[in-house]
Amino acid sequence: xxxxxxxxxxxxxxxxxxxxxxxxxxxxxxxxxxxxxxxxxxxxxxxxxxxxxxxxxxxxxxxxxxxxxxxxxxxxxxxxxxxxxxxxxxxxxxxxxxxxxxxxxxxxxxxxxxxxxx
Amino acid sequence: xxxxxxxxxxxxxxxxxxxxxxxxxxxxxxxxxxxxxxxxxxxxxxxxxxxxxxxxxxxxxxxxxxxxxxxxxxxxxxxxxxxxxxxxxxxxxxxxxxxxxxxxxxxxxxxx
Numbered sequence: 001x002x003x004x005x006x007x008x009x010x011x012x013x014x015x016x017x018x019x020x021x022x023x024x025x026x027x028x029x030x031x032x033x034x035x036x037x038x039x040x041x042x043x044x045x046x047x048x049x050x051x052x053x054x055x056x057x058x059x060x061x062x063x064x065x066x067x068x069x070x071x072x073x074x075x076x077x078x079x080x081x082x083x084x085x086x087x088x089x090x091x092x093x094x095x096x097x098x099x100x101x102x103x104x105x106x107x108x109x110x111x112x113x114x115x116x117x118x
Numbered sequence: 119x120x121x122x123x124x125x126x127x128x129x130x131x132x133x134x135x136x137x138x139x140x141x142x143x144x145x146x147x148x149x150x151x152x153x154x155x156x157x158x159x160x161x162x163x164x165x166x167x168x169x170x171x172x173x174x175x176x177x178x179x180x181x182x183x184x185x186x187x188x189x190x191x192x193x194x195x196x197x198x199x200x201x202x203x204x205x206x207x208x209x210x211x212x213x214x215x216x217x218x219x220x221x222x223x224x225x226x227x228x229x230x
Contacts, residue, residue, distance in 0.1 A: 003161075004161070006161075031216075040222065040223070041222050041223070042122075042207050042209070042220025042221050042222050042223055043162070043207075043218075043220050044220070045217050045218065048216060048217070055216075056216065056217065091161060091162070093161075093162075106164050106167070107164075107218060108164075109154075109161035109162040109163070110161050111159070111160055111161045112161055
């Protein structure tokens with residue numbers, strides 16, 4: 001079974017430029033997560049989707065960050081414009097459950113996209 | 119609020135040494151507890167989990183017991199190998215919130 005796929009693996013951009021990250025979850029997984037992982041820290045949730053609906057985006061900085069999950073499968077996370085402080089690893093994860101039981105569902109993580117903003 | 123505190127690393131051990139990585143938590147409600155491992159250049163992989171008090175999660179020689187009385191979920195392994203070198207994250211998820219709260223990670227380095 002293929003795991004969570006993310007691209008690109010690495011991205012270097014200059015500040016004020018836009019950037020987009022792509023994630024393909026495990027087939028059949030309804031729930032998709034985007035996390036931000038700063039150096040030396042644990043991942044922090046940015047947004048969670050159940051199918052195509054963003055059910056928790058409270059931690060997403062909406063002035064510059066946006067995300068979409070069209071057709072409830074692949075997802076794209078965008079930053080426009082990027083700032084120096086956005087340099088981090090962006091992780092995508094997926095899980096099979098949804099609703100009240102999903103808090104114990106295993107989340108499967110992709111390899112992440114390492115963003116460097118110069 | 120909900121939080122996870124892990125011991126700071128790096129932890130450096132010789133091969134075949136005993137490993138303990140401490141993890142304590144604060145949670146409202148009844149959390150599920152997880153250990154994830156992150157190898158260099160890779161994403162996080164679930165190592166083990168426990169969903170209720172006194173449960174023991176185990177995998178690949180690693181173990182952790184959900185201790186409600188001490189709010190702890192310490193990771194142990196009897197004999198580490200060089201291939202265990204990685205960053206280990208403790209995490210919790212409170213039922214109904216879906217959100218994982220991760221600790222800051224503990225880097226383990228095992229020397230041959």
